[in-house]
Amino acid sequence: xxxxxxxxxxxxxxxxxxxxxxxxxxxxxxxxxxxxxxxxxxxxxxxxxxxxxxxxxxxxxxxxxxxxxxxxxxxxxxxxxxxxxxxxxxxxxxxxxxxxxxxxxxxxxxxxxxxxxxxxxxxxxxxxxxxxxxxxxxxxxxxxxxxxxxxxxxxxxxxxxxxxxxxxxxxxxxxxxxxxxxxxxxxxxxxxxxxxxxxxxxxxxxxxxxxxxxxxxxxxxxxxxxxxxxxxxxxxxxxxxxxxxxxxxxxxxxxxxxxxxxxxxxxxxxxxxxxxxxxxxxxxxxxxxxxxxxxxxxxxxxxxxxxxxxxxxxxxxxxxxxxxxxxxxxxxxxxxxxxxxxxxxxxxxxxx
Amino acid sequence: xxxxxxxxxxxxxxxxxxxxxxxxxxxxxxxxxxxxxxxxxxxxxxxxxxxxxxxxxxxxxxxxxxxxxxxxxxxxxxxxxxxxxxxxxxxxxxxxxxxxxxxxxxxxxxxxxxxxxxxxxxxxxxxxxxxxxxxxxxxxxxxxxxxxxxxxxxxxxxxxxxxxxxxxxxxxxxxxxxxxxxxxxxxxxxxxxxxxxxxxxxxxxxxxxxxxxxxxxxxxxxxxxxxxxxxxxxxxxxxxxxxxxxxxxxxxxxxxxxxxxxxxxxxxxxxxxxxxxxxxxxxxxxxxxxxxxxxxxxxxxxxxxxxxxxxxxxxxxxxxxxxxxxxxxxxxxxxxxxxxxxxxxxxxxxxxxxxxxxxxxxxxxxxxxxxxxxxxxxxxxxxxxxxxxxxxxxxxxxxxxxxxxxxxxxxxxxxxxxxxxxxxxxxxxxxxxxxxxxxxxxxxxxxxxxxxxxxxxxxxxxxxxxxxxxxxxxxxxxxxxxxxxxxxxxxxxxxxxxxxxxxxxxxxxxxxxxxxxxxxxxxxxxxxxxxxxxxxxxxxxxxxxxxxxxxxxxxxxxxxxxxxxxxxxxxxxxxxxxxxxxxxxxxxxxxxxxxxxxxxxxxxxxxxxxxxxxxxxxxxxxxxxxxxxxxxxxxxxxxxxxxx
Numbered sequence: 001x002x003x004x005x006x007x008x009x010x011x012x013x014x015x016x017x018x019x020x021x022x023x024x025x026x027x028x029x030x031x032x033x034x035x036x037x038x039x040x041x042x043x044x045x046x047x048x049x050x051x052x053x054x055x056x057x058x059x060x061x062x063x064x065x066x067x068x069x070x071x072x073x074x075x076x077x078x079x080x081x082x083x084x085x086x087x088x089x090x091x092x093x094x095x096x097x098x099x100x101x102x103x104x105x106x107x108x109x110x111x112x113x114x115x116x117x118x119x120x121x122x123x124x125x126x127x128x129x130x131x132x133x134x135x136x137x138x139x140x141x142x143x144x145x146x147x148x149x150x151x152x153x154x155x156x157x158x159x160x161x162x163x164x165x166x167x168x169x170x171x172x173x174x175x176x177x178x179x180x181x182x183x184x185x186x187x188x189x190x191x192x193x194x195x196x197x198x199x200x201x202x203x204x205x206x207x208x209x210x211x212x213x214x215x216x217x218x219x220x221x222x223x224x225x226x227x228x229x230x231x232x233x234x235x236x237x238x239x240x241x242x243x244x245x246x247x248x249x250x251x252x253x254x255x256x257x258x259x260x261x262x263x264x265x266x267x268x269x270x271x272x273x274x275x276x277x278x279x280x281x282x283x284x285x286x287x288x289x290x291x292x293x294x295x296x297x298x299x300x301x302x303x304x305x306x307x308x309x310x311x312x313x314x315x316x317x318x319x320x321x322x323x324x325x326x327x328x329x330x331x332x333x334x335x336x337x338x339x340x341x342x343x344x345x346x347x348x349x350x351x352x
Numbered sequence: 353x354x355x356x357x358x359x360x361x362x363x364x365x366x367x368x369x370x371x372x373x374x375x376x377x378x379x380x381x382x383x384x385x386x387x388x389x390x391x392x393x394x395x396x397x398x399x400x401x402x403x404x405x406x407x408x409x410x411x412x413x414x415x416x417x418x419x420x421x422x423x424x425x426x427x428x429x430x431x432x433x434x435x436x437x438x439x440x441x442x443x444x445x446x447x448x449x450x451x452x453x454x455x456x457x458x459x460x461x462x463x464x465x466x467x468x469x470x471x472x473x474x475x476x477x478x479x480x481x482x483x484x485x486x487x488x489x490x491x492x493x494x495x496x497x498x499x500x501x502x503x504x505x506x507x508x509x510x511x512x513x514x515x516x517x518x519x520x521x522x523x524x525x526x527x528x529x530x531x532x533x534x535x536x537x538x539x540x541x542x543x544x545x546x547x548x549x550x551x552x553x554x555x556x557x558x559x560x561x562x563x564x565x566x567x568x569x570x571x572x573x574x575x576x577x578x579x580x581x582x583x584x585x586x587x588x589x590x591x592x593x594x595x596x597x598x599x600x601x602x603x604x605x606x607x608x609x610x611x612x613x614x615x616x617x618x619x620x621x622x623x624x625x626x627x628x629x630x631x632x633x634x635x636x637x638x639x640x641x642x643x644x645x646x647x648x649x650x651x652x653x654x655x656x657x658x659x660x661x662x663x664x665x666x667x668x669x670x671x672x673x674x675x676x677x678x679x680x681x682x683x684x685x686x687x688x689x690x691x692x693x694x695x696x697x698x699x700x701x702x703x704x705x706x707x708x709x710x711x712x713x714x715x716x717x718x719x720x721x722x723x724x725x726x727x728x729x730x731x732x733x734x735x736x737x738x739x740x741x742x743x744x745x746x747x748x749x750x751x752x753x754x755x756x757x758x759x760x761x762x763x764x765x766x767x768x769x770x771x772x773x774x775x776x777x778x779x780x781x782x783x784x785x786x787x788x789x790x791x792x793x794x795x796x797x798x799x800x801x802x803x804x805x806x807x808x809x810x811x812x813x814x815x816x817x818x819x820x821x822x823x824x825x826x827x828x829x830x831x832x833x834x835x836x837x838x839x840x841x842x843x844x845x846x847x848x849x850x851x852x853x854x855x856x857x858x859x860x861x862x863x864x865x866x867x868x869x870x871x872x873x874x875x876x877x878x879x880x881x882x883x884x885x886x887x888x889x890x891x892x893x894x895x896x897x898x899x900x901x902x903x904x905x906x907x908x909x910x911x912x913x914x915x916x917x918x919x920x921x922x923x924x925x926x927x928x929x930x931x932x933x934x935x936x937x938x939x940x941x942x943x944x945x946x947x948x949x950x951x952x953x954x955x956x957x958x959x960x961x962x963x964x965x966x967x968x969x970x971x972x973x974x975x976x977x978x979x980x981x982x983x984x985x986x987x988x989x990x991x992x993x994x995x996x
Binding site: 035103111114173178181194200296301309 | 410412418420421426608609614616634635636637657659661662663665666669670672673674675676701851853857996
């Protein structure tokens with residue numbers, strides 16, 4: 001086991017190194033760049049139009065005038081230090097660089113960590129809701145296989161899987177925010193982590209901005225939107241896993257012993273049926289920390305996904321690279337964790 | 353009824369309501385000229401409510417972008433300026449190109465040659481000292497002693513102005529910001545136009561000095577020989593303002609990373625307006641409270657909050673849902689949201705208006721030369737001919753562009769300048785739409801229609817390339833209309849989209865690496881001096897030999913127009929003489945020039961359409977007014993919001 005872990009750890013480091021090169025190359029070789037917006041903004045100013053010498057000066061500031069390999073090594077390893085340029089320590093020593101546009105001169109890690117709590121709030125609530133509903137529905141479907149409800153759930157899960165998040169999110173805003181408010185029904189705020197001022201919701205009364213109730217109301221729509229996809233997938237996993245387990249001899253034995261059906265299902269079948277789900281949930285670790293780009297954008301949920309998309313739109317490469325690297329590290333870690341957990345929850349499996 | 357059936361019915365109901373919501377509310381296809389009348393600029397501020405309604409104590413404005421910094425020399429984002437106006441109002445109010453002194457900050461009138469605020473002194477420039485060369489229009493050291501006129505502009509601030517920390521705000525703070533911008537250690541400043549000659553490597557600015565002679569008096573001294581039609585703006589904060597009492601003794605490099613200059617969640621940047629910045633929750637809101645040190649009128653609403661959204665869609669949702677009270681401008685609503693927002697406005701949920709009289713228009717620039725010849729000495733086989741450019745101008749259905757892109761809510765620009773410009777005169781000519789005349793024009797100059805429908809002349813196909821920025825839905829649609837319009841007259845156009853950093857680089861506009869290129873310009877002043885100089889002056893043609901400096905990207909060189917544009921821009925401040933000069937430029941613009949010299953032919957650029965500005969507000973909000981030269985926050989202290 002120890003050898004396995006060491007081997008996987010070293011492999012993980014290699015994957016991260018290659019990822020860093022790919023991420024860097026992808027961004028630096030992509031058309032556009034951090035000066036795009038500055039140039040457009042300044043170009044439209046007839047009194048102070050930007051000049052080529054201004055552009056050259058800014059290119060130097062961002063190390064964009066250096067050969068690609070040198071830009072990479074300065075970013076990744078803090079080498080070489082060059083005269084007339086700021087000293088860099090490199091990602092390897094925890095210096096991910098500073099933001100170019102989103103929060104100029106601020107450490108990218110600080111920019112990202114600032115929104116981590118918002119992301120965790122959304123993703124953890126979504127994962128919990130998906131687990132509770134997905135597993136329950138999956139069990140029900142398996143136990144009542146080929147019943148009308150099973151067919152209905154199956155259809156609903158296909159609907160949930162197929163439905164684009166951006167469409168569902170927009171429709172939910174139209175219905176639960178606009179229409180419900182127009183109809184005088186209790187409505188939900190259309191987005192944001194918290195409100196900027198108090199508002200009145202029919203039945204519920206005055207909701208104070210940034211209060212717990214405000215935050216809860218704002219969490220409902222993004223959580224449901226994000227959960228539907230997971231619910232659908234996880235309920236299918238649970239259903240098929242349960243069906244497989246329910247056909248096992250030890251389940252038949254348990255029933256033959258005269259155990260109550262609930263005990264058979266929840267004590268004997270479910271525990272074994274959930275083993276594959278452990279892996280699947282563990283592999284979602286990057287998502288939990290990485291956020292949901294589309295959902296966060298639709299609901300103006302200021303989390304890591306939104307910061308990432310903003311960094312791409314504004315060509316803030318240091319922030320984008322930090323985000324992707326963090327996600328790469330989490331992906332490597334979650335794969336390793338999934339391997340370990342699998343051996344722990346299922347003693348039949350041994351790493352060879 | 354069994355639980356199963358109840359569950360089934362509930363599930364069906366939710367699904368049906370979602371589908372109905374998706375199907376409902378689809379706005380009818382907009383008629384090009386129908387629907388709520390677009391407000392003409394200057395959009396009159398809605399009158400404040402009479403006595404009666406209770407006013408809210410907070411107004412929330414939304415935007416889909418957040419300012420990155422409030423360090424003035426580095427501010428390029430429109431949203432940063434929009435937000436900054438709340439706590440750092442302008443010294444010169446721009447309202448609809450009006451340019452009036454802000455009575456709360458400025459003493460007396462704006463400086464002019466008439467009132468003695470600006471003077472032209474006779475000075476001797478000694479050999480080696482910088483002067484503005486009226487032959488080359490650049491600042492350079494004098495070869496020998498010479499006598500020249502020197503423009504000196506003096507301005508006065510109100511006495512006893514204060515920053516919101518209670519410290520005195522003086523003329524020295526404006527001078528300090530200028531010095532910081534021109535400090536070569538700075539990396540954030542993106543502009544060196546008005547820095548002293550060689551103060552920053554590459555700087556050939558036209559100011560020799562900017563000083564505060566006392567706490568309220570500012571004196572801007574131009575390089576001898578240099579004239580500047582907008583000199584009356586120069587002393588009032590060319591590069592913004594910095595509190596010297598905080599940053600004295602620090603270099604630009606140190607200041608630009610100091611949170612007291614940039615602003616942060618822990619440190620609010622200082623201001624001096626009706627409001628002061630109270631808090632900044634990054635990624636969420638910036639909150640403003642009344643500034644106790646403001647000597648102007650007390651703000652009508654105690655708290656103003658700027659709330660930031662992920663995109664224009666979530667912003668639209670917020671204004672419809674009443675989460676915010678206003679959104680406008682470049683970081684407000686998008687063009688394609690117009691039909692839906694109008695349908696919402698028609699139900700009284702929001703107020704929605706469009707300002708057509710904006711200060712920005714899109715244009716199509718031609719390159720007279722073949723960009724594949726790096727010496728720029730080979731005429732472009734197609735676009736160097738005046739008749740081709742004339743035919744293109746006749747064939748372009750610019751009204752269709754307006755209808756397709758802006759749902760009819762924009763205006764076609766008839767001359768290579770905005771109608772607000774002091775030089776605008778339709779009697780000198782306008783561009784018209786006449787595709788039949790376009791075909792005849794091409795026929796007459798030998799471009800015959802080929803078998804494939806594309807015209808040919810001397811074995812050359814009428815085929816060219818169009819370049820513009822990628823990721824811009826508006827320009828994408830415009831390019832498609834252009835391609836289709838030109839195909840109808842037998843000109844084949846290949847469309848290319850590149851990122852703005854490429855489009856506006858030596859690989860694009862700045863290296864004249866294009867045949868036809870679309871981009872936009874904004875004009876905050878009605879004086880077209882520098883604009884026409886850039887378009888028409890022969891010395892402004894970017895070439896490898898001058899390191900591609902200048903902005904005559906077409907390579908248009910009609911000597912009479914060139915001289916007239918230069919005279920109007922740099923050699924006189926007499927308005928009548930300048931207007932006569934611009935008339936010469938405009939006449940040349942519409943004329944063929946010398947048929948033997950292709951470079952003298954006009955129409956180097958075709959103006960397309962203005963870029964409208966959208967405003968969506970709560971019906972309960974009063975006082976908001978769109979202005980072509982200003983951001984909506986210019987009069988924020990007068991806004992009021994009724995309580996529901």
